[in-house]
Amino acid sequence: MQTSPEPQADYIIIGAGSAGAALAHRLSEDPGTRVLLFEAGKASHPYTPLPISFGLLIDRPGPNWRFFSEPEETTANRKIPVPRGKLLGGSSAINGQVWVRGQHLDYDTWGQLGNRGWSWSAVGPIFKRMENYEKGGDELRGGDGPQGVSEVDDQNPLYDAILDAAEAAGHPRNPDYNGADQEGMVRTQASIRNGRRMSTAECYLKTARHRQNLTIVTEAHTNHLILEGKRCVGVTYERGGQVHEARARREVILSAGAIGSPHILELSGIGRPDLLKTHGIEVLHEMDAVGENLRDHIIARMQWKLSQAHLSYNHRASGLGLVGEVARYLLTRRGFLSLPAAPVMGFLKSRPELASPDIQLFAIPYAIKDVRRRTPQPFPAMGFSVCQLRPESLGSIHIRSADPYAQPAIRFNFMGERIDQETMIASVKMAREIADQAPLKKIRGVEFVPGADVSTDDEIEHWIRSTSETAYHPIGTCRMGPNGVVDDHLRVYGLEGLRVADASIFPTMPSGNTNAPSIMVGEKCADLIKADAVAT
Numbered sequence: 001m002q003t004s005p006e007p008q009a010d011y012i013i014i015g016a017g018s019a020g021a022a023l024a025h026r027l028s029e030d031p032g033t034r035v036l037l038f039e040a041g042k043a044s045h046p047y048t049p050l051p052i053s054f055g056l057l058i059d060r061p062g063p064n065w066r067f068f069s070e071p072e073e074t075t076a077n078r079k080i081p082v083p084r085g086k087l088l089g090g091s092s093a094i095n096g097q098v099w100v101r102g103q104h105l106d107y108d109t110w111g112q113l114g115n116r117g118w119s120w121s122a123v124g125p126i127f128k129r130m131e132n133y134e135k136g137g138d139e140l141r142g143g144d145g146p147q148g149v150s151e152v153d154d155q156n157p158l159y160d161a162i163l164d165a166a167e168a169a170g171h172p173r174n175p176d177y178n179g180a181d182q183e184g185m186v187r188t189q190a191s192i193r194n195g196r197r198m199s200t201a202e203c204y205l206k207t208a209r210h211r212q213n214l215t216i217v218t219e220a221h222t223n224h225l226i227l228e229g230k231r232c233v234g235v236t237y238e239r240g241g242q243v244h245e246a247r248a249r250r251e252v253i254l255s256a257g258a259i260g261s262p263h264i265l266e267l268s269g270i271g272r273p274d275l276l277k278t279h280g281i282e283v284l285h286e287m288d289a290v291g292e293n294l295r296d297h298i299i300a301r302m303q304w305k306l307s308q309a310h311l312s313y314n315h316r317a318s319g320l321g322l323v324g325e326v327a328r329y330l331l332t333r334r335g336f337l338s339l340p341a342a343p344v345m346g347f348l349k350s351r352p353e354l355a356s357p358d359i360q361l362f363a364i365p366y367a368i369k370d371v372r373r374r375t376p377q378p379f380p381a382m383g384f385s386v387c388q389l390r391p392e393s394l395g396s397i398h399i400r401s402a403d404p405y406a407q408p409a410i411r412f413n414f415m416g417e418r419i420d421q422e423t424m425i426a427s428v429k430m431a432r433e434i435a436d437q438a439p440l441k442k443i444r445g446v447e448f449v450p451g452a453d454v455s456t457d458d459e460i461e462h463w464i465r466s467t468s469e470t471a472y473h474p475i476g477t478c479r480m481g482p483n484g485v486v487d488d489h490l491r492v493y494g495l496e497g498l499r500v501a502d503a504s505i506f507p508t509m510p511s512g513n514t515n516a517p518s519i520m521v522g523e524k525c526a527d528l529i530k531a532d533a534v535a536t
């Protein structure tokens with residue numbers, strides 16, 4: 001092993017994604033604090049500023065880790081692709097840019113699970129301070145934070161038809177689902193500003209990267225944590241074909257994401273003893289919770305034909321239509337290329353007696369044949385994609401080898417719990433009910449995915465299990481809370497000098513997409529580190 005001269009810092013952060021970039025920005029605000037940020041991927045990719053790049057990068061080697069799940073019976077033994085961002089900004093640099101905080105109840109649940117300082121009254125102000133919402137700040141929304149957010153302003157009569165149809169089906173419109181109440185059919189708010197993606201690389205690192213006390217090292221793959229007894233003192237990482245060490249005077253913070261963070265803990269001898277021993281890894285700290293508690297949204301993608309070609313964007317995704325859209329984007333920063341993954345959404349209740357929505361519906365003005373190849377259907381069409389907001393089924397992520405470059409084994413156990421099956425079936429029926437309302441019915445043709453053949457509960461469940469994939473929201477594998485991996489200050493139980501700050505610490509799934517909550521965790525971790533440093 002070759003070792004370079006050891007760089008030193010007060011804090012070493014592993015992973016410059018949604019949480020890691022926000023954390024690096026906040027910690028390095030104090031010029032007296034030296035921060036070293038390691039990122040396995042490159043600094044950027046030419047496509048990332050384009051909002052539509054979420055489709056272009058979904059399966060692209062380089063800026064994407066391109067993981068796969070294990071074949072599981074619950075999803076017809078398919079290996080499901082699991083994209084994850086591998087560049088500055090992490091998954092926020094390849095994601096669909098849908099901006100959702102979740103429900104206030106989600107964070108109150110985190111508090112009720114024994115995590116002091118994580119209920120809505122504590123994290124609401126953090127969501128507010130991190131936002132730069134184009135409509136400005138108010139009691140709940142932030143207008144002067146680093147993270148650009150705007151509402152989709154694309155104009156298409158299809159959107160009005162969808163909003164009207166949802167209203168006719170009993171789902172109210174909601175002017176701000178990130179405000180007091182999430183419920184309703186809405187125009188999407190997105191991490192997009194002036195037609196450009198607002199990743200955390202753009203919003204948090206661009207301003208911080210010139211600071212003398214912040215060093216960002218890209219293409220640096222962290223292999224292991226270095227433990228001296230029960231204290232984490234640094235990391236080993238590979239860069240340019242050589243293995244190096246870096247030392248932290250105070251702490252190491254793992255922000256490698258819900259897949260990367262438990263993976264690095266296990267590679268470092270922190271985890272379940274029998275599993276580590278199977279792979280020849282010395283057990284340095286026994287911890288059964290590492291890699292457990294994986295949750296994710298399984299998403300069912302439905303498609304309908306549209307009777308009027310101009311309502312669908314299928315013809316804009318290839319050929320001359322695409323040429324026109326490229327020109328339009330270059331001139332105006334608007335149009336098809338400036339859209340997030342879904343310009344209209346719904347947060348819906350499967351049963352009226354529920355206290356809050358349990359289903360999310362994404363409405364998409366085009367329909368593609370294959371998620372990874374992004375080939376549009378050859379006729380005008382639209383899509384509704386649906387998921388259960390708070391899945392109960394638990395999976396896991398564990399090493400399959402001591403080789404830091406071997407992908408871990410991802411087991412989602414999608415729809416393992418009855419409540420998840422029932423809610424997913426209800427979500428498909430609810431999408432159909434909206435599509436059947438007059439405002440949409442008069443402009444649409446047949447539902448061709450899954451189609452009329454799939455109608456009974458058993459058929460719907462079978463179709464979901466045979467075709468549905470992840471909505472790209474893995475969380476929970478370094479769960480915060482009693483019997484978990486980290487305490488409510490994000491410190492790894494039983495070790496000193498080591499915290500985890502990313503989506504892996506979520507104890508339960510926030511109701512919606514997971515980028516905003518991950519950034520919040522990075523922000524909150526900076527607060528905790530600063531407060532703990534003052535206290536000691």
Ligand SMILES: Cc1cc2nc3c(=O)[nH]c(=O)nc-3n(C[C@H](O)[C@H](O)[C@H](O)COP(=O)(O)OP(=O)(O)OC[C@H]3O[C@@H](n4cnc5c(N)ncnc54)[C@H](O)[C@@H]3O)c2cc1C
Nearest residue numbers: 015017018019040090091096097098222257260503513515
């Ligand atoms: C295709 C896709 C679409 C999505 N769409 C949306 C959406 O529309 N809205 C939304 O809210 N959420 C969306 N998400 C989810 C959201 O982006 C993530 O939940 C969030 O970014 C997770 O943040 P994180 O900090 O936990 O991890 P990440 O942002 O994934 O960051 C982890 C970082 O650690 C780095 N890393 C990992 N291992 C190592 C290592 N060994 N050494 C060094 N560095 C390492 C990674 O390269 C990465 O940069 C999407 C995700 C994907 C992949």
